[in-house]
Amino acid sequence: MSEPENHLHLPATALVPATPAAPLRKRRRPALACEQCRRRKIKCDRTYPCGQCTQLKTSACSYSSPAPVSSHVDRGSIQKPKQAVQVEPRADSTLGRWAKENGISIPSHTRVIESASTSNYAPSPSTSSPRGPTSPEKSRTSVSSPAFDEIHELSQTANNKQLLNRLIDKLSDPKDSPHSTVRREEFQFSLEQKDQVRGTVSKTRFFGQSHWMYSFGAFDQIACMSIDPSSNTPGLHDTFHESDVFRMLGECKAISRAAKATPHNLYLLNPHFRESVPSRDVCDKLVACYLRTSESIFRILHIPSFHREYNQYWLNPAGTGSPFIIKLLLVMSIGAVYYQEPDSAHWRGQALQWLFAAQSWISTPFEKKRLHISGLQIHCLTLVSRLDNAVAGDLIWNSAGSMVRMAFQMGYHRDPSFLPNMSPLHAELRRRLWATIMEINIQAALDSGMPALISTDDYDTEPPANLDDDDIDEPVTSMPKSKPSHVFTQTSLQIRLLSSIKLRLLIVSHSNNIRLEPSYEEVLRINTELSKCLKENNAFISKVxxxxxxxxxxxxxxxxxxxxxxxxxxxxxxxxxxxxxTRDPRFYFSRKMCLDLATMFLTYPSTNSSEPSPPEGHQDDYTRMTILRGGFCKGLIINACIVIFSEIIAQLEEETTFTDQSRMAREPLKNLLRGAVDLLAKRVEFAENNVKGHLFISVVLAQIEALEVGANQEVNVIEAGRKSVALCLELLKRRIPQRVSAGDYDRHVEDGTSPDGIGVTGGVGEIPDPRMDFTMDDWNMDFNLPDSWLVSGWEDNQPWGLQI
Structure with missing residues (x-):
């Protein structure tokens, strides 16, 4: 069979123009080293990037094209040819080296580039080449390309699919070559994952690899639960269905839906938000809670300016503009999470009304009137309040994108030094707000398993100055000098967070990349740099x-x-x-890192000896946050527990004999899981409607204990699941009054009525029952039971789990 006509398969000898033979000067030997090593006159290993450039952290490593053939040219007749770029895999690249070892011939990828019209030019009869004759209208230049660029080029060409599959088969078989290196293994992993989802799909949503749900590949290690290899979905054994667990799960779901039966739109478009501001005594306490807990990481307000507006409001409430009142309500909604007076449950309920009033103010169609610094502050405060009050906290990424675009449109991505007529205070506020917006956006991207959709090339705003709020105010006409970096100010933590934003953006990009994953060398490099940043931060805080x-x-x-x-x-x-x-010891460092990190996340101290003790019956702020806050708190707890569970199971599988010493060595890890179960029970008692976390950790802990003593795993798992659901059901019944049946829930939400008959118009000014739960996560995505991931997520054949 004749070879199909395709310029990809032209022989190399047909790619250089030639004319009848003519005397030539002796050609110089082509340069094989990269341009940077040649310039520094050092030895180059001719990889891409080469070892010298990598060691010296050179910004670029490039190889020059072969020098053009020197020849005699008739000055009166110059040919300006079309050019064709031929991309050939270098013999020393990853792809070229493995293709050569396995006897695979990779064709060149040639592209013809039209030159400008040159009808006045004529070919020179004296032009020649030692490679043989070709058309005088074309000239070919050979350039080299990195291995992954070669894979990308080949994969885009339909004619080379068979070649790519042959190459994958060769690389996937360890018997084909004795040279087994980490670089080859990483290359193999990337190829194996080309057709995988690289994420988790559940109902109408996609979760990337940085989302905590992506860790549920551990399901196939749990007794009574398994992964169906044909559909890659978890399933329950029949023994689980025979217990009364599902009946109690149904009751939990009914109670959770009863809590949600008050429709969300009851709080939207509330024209009476001015009247919902409480007394000054309560406001002072709620504002103090916010300033104590939230303004250190997210610098949103200039505190002296806010206090001035706050005092002016109490002098003339009716004359205060809506933007400040909305800011005040949002500040109090965040402070309500940490407010612990006897009426705290009432104000947490009020916080939801304040939050929805602010969301309604943002969403009005007159967006031009919102394009000011207060409008952007309200945007930031709304997202922080949603996180702290667990209102659709897992959908923050959507709203964060709108906030980022609003900031771009207002020019916050450009440093104020480029903008005219900018006061020092205004310029500094813009820098602080931009840093806050970047932090909210990247955290939302990580929590949602989504790309950040922004890079450091998209902005040039400088970091904020290392100044306290009192150092800069409205009367200041010239920018004060920034304090040294070792001096602690109210912006020190924000500045240090911003210094690591480039590395963290890179991690989010690598983790949620749908095509390729980073090489392990790149992972170790990023780990080294970010660990260095963490050490510097800890040293700084210790000195402070x-x-x-x-x-x-x-x-x-x-x-x-x-x-x-x-x-x-x-x-x-x-x-x-x-x-x-567990299969490849070369990645043991990552296994150890994950275990150390998970342990640290579950053992942070809540207070230190130099802090004043909280009043009797009160919790410290960190404990309060872990119990009530949504967002990353829930995901971090579950993620850490999955890492610890997987580590214990791996240790049990690696042991040849079970001894008391090994069991005692695992006791600290099991205590972490027990502590997590207690914390998740507290969350259900005070705020959380979702029992899946408590159920999952209780089940895996029971399985571990059964494995250690040789008991029946299925019996222990089913009994632990029953006890977990019974406890959560009792906690939910204490906190949430069941005012409607589960079947009436959808009707109430659909027609906009509440269980007591209050419609949208009649109930706008109503204050909800303070006993009800207003810190519900996942409002727009029902992850409650049993038709969530515990049942329907499996029955609907949704791709699930960690793809390895």
């Missing part, structure tokens, strides 16, 4: 605490949140490789 121990300038909650905001990206970075460590 030593210089001012009483009262501390940094409270333990701020220190924990600051550390979590950076450290959890390492867990996302290492988790895919940690799953392979």
């Amino acid at each position: 605490l030593q210089s001012s121990p009483h009262p501390p300038k940094i409270f333990q909650m701020d220190r924990n949140n600051f550390d979590i905001a950076i450290r959890r990206y390492l867990l996302t970075l290492h988790r895919p490789f940690s799953a392979r460590a």
Whole structure:
């Protein structure tokens, strides 16, 4: 069979123009080293990028094209040819090396580039080439390409599909070559994953690899639960269906739906939000809670300016503009999470009304009137309030994208030094707000398993100055000098967070990339740089605490949140490789890193000795946050528990004999799981309507204990599941009054009525029952039971779990 006509398969000898033979000067030997090594006159290993450029952290590593053939040219007749670029795999590249070892011939990829019209030019009869004659209208230049570029080029060409499949088969078979290296294994992993989802699909949503649900590949290790290899979906054994667990799960779902039966639109378009501001005594306490807990990481307000507006409001409430009242309501809605007076449940219920009033204000169609600094502050406060009050916290990424685009349209991505007529205070507020917007956006992307959709090339806004709020105010006409980096100010933590934004954006990009994953060398490089950043931050905080121990300038909650905001990206970075460590010891470092990180996330101290103790019957702020807050708190707890469970199971599988010593060595890890079960029970008692976390951790803990003593795993798992659901059902019944049946829930939500007959118009000004739960996560996505991931997520044949 004759070879099809395709310029990809033209022989190399047909790619260089030639004319009748003519005397030539001796050609120089083509340069094989990269241009950077040639310039520095050092030895080059001719890889891409080469070892020298990698070691010296050179921004670019490039190879020059072969020099053009020198020849005699008739000055009166110059040929300006078409050009064709031929991309050939280098013999020393990853693809070229393995193709050569396995006897695979890879064709060149040639592209013809038309030159400008040159009808006045004529070919020179004296032009010649030692490679033989070709058309004088074309000239070919050979350039080299990195291995992954070659794979991308080949995969895009339909004629080379068979070749690519042959190459994948060769690389996937370890017997084909004795040279087994980490680089080859990584290359193999990327090829194997080309057809995988690289995420988890559930109902109408896609969760990327950085989302905590992507870790549920551990389901196939749990007794009574397994992964169907044909559909890649979890399923329950028949023994689980025979218990009364499902009946109690149905009751839990009915109670949760009763809590949601008050329709959401009851709080939207509330024209009476001015009247919902409480007394000044309550406002003072709620504002103080916000300033104590939230303004250290997310710098949104200029505190002296806010206090001035706050005092002016109480002098003339009716004359205060709507933007400040909305800001005040949002500040109090965040502070209500940490407010612990006897009427705290009432104000947490009110916080939901305030939040929906702000959301309605943002969503009005007159967006031009919102394009000011207060409008952007309200946008930021709304997202933080949604996270703290667990209102659709898992959908923050959608709203964060709108906020980022609003900031771009207002020019916040450009440094104020490029903008005219900017006061020092206004310029500094813009820099702080941009840093806050970037932080909210990247955290939302990580939590949602989505790309951040922004890079450091998209903005040039400088970091905020290291100044306290009192150092800069309206009367200031010239920008004060920034304090040294070792001096602690109210913006120090934000500045240090922003210094790691480039690395964290890279991790989010790698984790949620739908095509390729990073090489393990790249993972280790990012780990080294981010770990160095964490060490510097901890050293800085330790010096600050030593210089001012009483009262501390940094409270333990701020220190924990600051550390979590950076450290959890390492867990996302290492988790895919940690799953392979049980089969390949080269990835053991990732396994150890994930275990250390999970342990740290579950053992952060809630207070330190230099902080004042909370009043009797009150909780410290960090404990309060872990119990009530939505967003990353829930995902972090579940994620850490899955890592610990997988580690214990791996240790049990690796042991040849079970001894008391090994069981005692695992006791600290099991205690972490027990502590997580208690924490999740507290969340259900105070705020959480979702019992799946408590059920899952209770089940895996029971299985571990059964494995250690040789008991029947299925019996232990079913009994632990029954006890977990019974406890959660009792906690839900105490907190949530069941005012409607489960069947009436959908009707109430659909027609906009509440269970007591209050419609949209009649109930706008109503205050909900303070006993009801207003900290429900996943409002727009019903992850409650039993038609969520526990049942229907499996029965609907949804792709699930960690793809390894």
